[in-house]
């Protein structure tokens with residue numbers, strides 16, 4: 001899949017069969033709008049790529065987008081879940097996932113959280129020796145897998161590479177075999193092995209390198225007398241955020257990675273944990289132009305979404321393609337920075353973009369906003385969390401109301417003496 005291409009009708013962008021101006025009018029802005037069918041297609045693309053070669057479980061990494069409606073779509077598709085906190089576990093149970101479909105992978109997990117996770121009955125993927133020892137005390141006999149540090153990293157930026165040597169995640173490579181033996185000793189039952197190299201990689205190679213490390217470890221663990229049922233290669237499959245960017249070769253990845261395990265190990269079941277790939281391009285962020293400013297050295301399109309709404313550009317320097325949905329397909333004649341309403345110079349959505357002559361009231365469309373968009377939104381500047389809308393079959397439905405001011409104060413308490 002390349003970056004998505006949308007239809008223009010009477011100069012307006014059509015998203016999932018609907019005019020983006022109509023959606024903005026009905027639900028207000030800023031608003032995240034998701035195309036249900038695209039979520040389903042993306043899930044099926046990953047599942048069919050891997051299941052062609054090996055028994056496969058696709059665990060959707062829900063930190064990318066935890067809206068209950070979107071989780072429910074994936075439950076209907078038969079997905080499993082990769083959850084990284086007790087909050088995510090509870091959210092996915094609420095969305096109707098069976099505990100056996102959910103795998104919890106934490107890092108620096110507190111004893112309190114681990115106890116709560118155990119109570120829910122979900123599968124547990126351990127990140128450290130200390131977490132393992134805690135689990136053996138809390139719940140002897142539990143089936144476990146371990147996240148290992150493969151020494152291979154990949155991702156769209158420094159901050160999202162997780163598999164490199166020295167990373168805070170996983171069991172260091174040279175301690176893996178002894179850790180599996182230790183787990184047996186203290187009464188746990190190791191059944192799998194896991195790694196996650198990072199987020200947003202666009203090439204197959206790092207995944208093959210990762211698979212080779214995992215295969216070698218599987219064999220060492222095997223020689224030590226422990227047979228594993230599954231290998232979990234984590235997530236991190238990238239998506240093209242730019243028009244001319246190549247798509248990930250999903251089939252190539254699936255065939256090469258499964259081949260490593262088939263040729264070299266006895267393990268015949270693979271788990272994949274895509275987050276971004278499943279939801280990123282299913283969703284656009286609609287944000288209204290509130291102001292146009294000519295600032296001598298550049299021109300600004302001021303919009304009502306800032307890094308409180310979508311933090312990826314400000315936090316990672318990420319690129320999101322932005323179009324004027326109200327003048328869609330019209331010749332691009334002007335150059336702008338697109339910036340939000342927060343009182344921070346770093347509050348921007350895009351630098352140096354060519355667009356048609358934008359006018360106040362135009363609906364700007366930020367592409368590929370479905371992953372790490374809403375889930376990283378905040379209340380900074382006391383701005384409400386945005387609304388979320390789901391489109392299916394030409395019908396748009398609200399799946400999350402815009403937050404109210406009262407909801408932002410709800411948990412605050414003012415001591416009596418300050419109320420005078």
Ligand SMILES: *Cc1c(COP(=O)(O)O)cnc(C)c1O
Pocket residue numbers: 061063064082084105196198199200234235236237273274275276277371
């Ligand atoms: C974040 C994460 C993923 C998913 O990453 P994507 O880049 O969204 O595919 C998978 N597994 C684990 C353990 C993660 O922390």
